[in-house]
Amino acid sequence: MSSVPAKPADLVTVNIDGKDIAVPKGTNVIEAAKLLGIEIPHYCYHPKLSVVGNCRMCLIEMGLPAVDPATKAPIMDPASGKQKVNWMPRAQIGCATNAMPGLHIRTNSPMVKECREGVTEFLLINHPLDCPICDQAGECKLQEHSTAYGRGYSRFVENKNVKPKRTQLGPRVTLDDERCILCSRCIRFSKEVAKDDVLGFIDRGSYSTLTCYPGKKLENNYSLNTVDICPVGALTSTDFRFKMRVWFLKETPSIDTESSVGANTVVWSREGVIYRITPRQNDAVNDTWMTDSGRLLYKQVRSEDRLLVAAINGGTSAYDMAMKAASDLLRASLSAGASGEVRIVGSGRSSVEEQFLTKKLAAALKAPVALVSRVGKGDGILLSADRNPNVRGALVTGLISALPSQQLTSLAADIDAGKVKTVVAINEDLAAADLTAAQLAKVSVIYLGTHKNATSAAAKVVLPTLTVFEKSGTFVNQQFRLQKFTKAVPGPEGLADDLVTLANLAASAGAGALPSDLTGLWSTLAAEAPVLAGLSYAKLPATGAVLDSAAWAGLPFVEGETLHFKPAAVPAAANA
């Protein structure tokens, strides 16, 4: 077998402000400077969008090593003993300059400084620095750059141009046009990433205005990403606008649970209340983007149908009493000696740790486990066809060995045949998975879930659980990437963590004492699930870890292609 050594990266050395740095050939100069801790201020440049050079904020001085035109021999500087540098006589834009051998850059020369002051003064001609009322205060590059690189005063004495305020570009995005600096990031994002070419500029000069094409709206499921990348306060989220200053908010890393993509997110909260969700950069999963629909999921925390208290036979109960009632039901079925009387419906929305405890519960009860699949239309970007965030977690933990189906057909048949006495439903509405009210009435249901539904209404015991924002754990996404989410806000008063509820249930079913904290669980998990060996919750990187998925390569997963995921070709036999 021949082993070809990997080709080393094509590195080139550039000199920025007197410091040499080796970077891959073609690296954008703004990014190369960043590696040295040097900021080249910019507005229109965005690492995930095309380069247009609109704003001129990134002006730098640039030069190349001098060579004799005739002989191509280096021209040396006798004073320094080094090769001379031919500096271009005018400033250049850094965003459209890529690293090439010997490139010299100055980011802080008098010429660069004067250029930045001029550009800032020009941008502020019609843009108000209305920071006390602007909703982008705290996140505005115009505010930051005008402080850091501006002249500090304006020579503009004419009347400012007054542009439209509070224009609704779509259902979720509001434009305050006088703040727009015409960087075109939002236009390029819509066209290049969201594949919805809906925005453009009309009119000229000071009258240039951002608008939607006639008859169109900015209403695609990615519209709020334009708010994230607008470098000034021109685009705002209609939902978040004026609700809270960002510097009051706590940032918690989390995962979008609406599909198996597992987009990385930040949950912004204050004093136990969530105000917004924004994307968190993970270039291997979601770049710096996420769906609008995923941003609204925090509303489930305080929705009216939230389950806030435990219940026994339809009457509210203390959590401990309900826990005891559930344990008694499970023990009764065990002491009857009729194994198989209990069935468990687990969830692809539960975390890896919850699925592991569910497996322990099922093993103690000798109860078959079913999961419900949830399938929608994939959009090819960051919403996949599998609307469960963690079906792969259930495979990895061994809770299931085959992909779930949308109906609980076999459970329904067993209930009809009188083989089932008790069903433990975890985070799933059995009625939504086609069980009838008559079938639910024939069994004792123990329901663990966050919201009211037909199953909670029919359940003998209800144990309310926490939303993803109120607990910590991990999910395995479509790439078999194990990713962690962290508790952002406390759960409703009096409720236990899902891990505690599941560990207690499992213990009452005879599984013995199980850890109900993440550290304890991971020591057991890593020992029992081979692909998790060597991993731990505490040490999992912020961008996750890709697991060895070879054992499940043949399964017919429903996902199509998304931003950073190409489904493996499923062998014909697996589909048969």
Ligand code: SF4
């Ligand atoms: S609205 Fe914001 S992102 Fe769009 S062009 Fe204006 S400044 Fe740039």
Ligand code: FES
């Ligand atoms: S960032 Fe270079 S011109 Fe705008």
